Amino acid sequence: MDRRRFIIGLPLALSACGATEVWAPDDVVSRAIYREPGRKYLTLYTMKKVRDNSGAHTALLINANQRVMFDPAGSWSQDVMPERNDVLFGVSPRLEEYYVSFHARKSFYVIGQNFEVPPEVAEQAFNLSLQAGPVAQANCARVTSKLLRRLPGFGSIGQTWFPNSLQRDFGQLPNVVTQEYREDDDDDKSIAAAQIRTALGAGQ
Incomplete structure (x- = not known):
């Protein structure tokens, strides 16, 4: 997989x-x-779609007492990160990279926005993520924005169904560091999934 990274700048239950x-x-x-x-x-x-930059999916990495990915209605089926209703556990930086790589391909790219929070806010986000799923299809941005709005300091996040709207609001938080990820992989995600499974099986 040819990966290119560009730095641009440094109850919930449904x-x-x-x-x-x-x-x-x-x-x-x-x-x-x-x-x-x-x-x-x-x-x-x-x-996001390369063709028109429209948003296709939203996910939230949470680094609290442990590192998890809240991936509401996510499409990556894998065996290395145990799941509890859209919360993936054991998200090391290497597995985070594979997660991003799975989604980035010729027709889609990925925007990552990192925002530092106090430990208690991270813990609250983690606990809310465990209560939020399983999430129905097309509700990823809706549920993630609702989760974020319940955190101290995130009152400017609007409730939305649209990943791009959530990305815009999140990007207006102070000192957000944004990265863009692009790859040239085939549009067939099963190919990337197979390559990642092989790499993980080989301990890479």
Whole structure:
């Protein structure tokens, strides 16, 4: 996969109609936990179409007492990050890169917006993410924006169904660091998924 990265600048419960409940066992989750010392932060990911820059998906990386990805109605089926209703556990930086790489291809690119938060806000985001799923299709931005609006300091985030609107509001928070990710992979996501599974199986 030819990856290019460009730095641009430094109750929640929804009706689960149409969503599948997934709940990994405690022991599986415990073995997968990844902790990153130091600052606590949220990274909002927005998947966008190259053709017209329209938003296609929203996800939220949460670095709290552990590192998880809230991936509402996500499409990456994998075996290395246990899931509990759209919350993926064990998200190391390497697995985060694979997550982004899976979504970035010829017709889609990914925007990542990183925002540092106090530890207690990160913990609140983590706990809210566990209550939010499973999320029905086309509700990713709606549920993520609702989650963020419940956090201290995020009152400027508007409730929205649209990933681009959420990206815009998140980008107006102070000192957000934004990155853009593009790849030349085939539009068939199953090819990227197979390549990632092979790399993970080889311990890469």
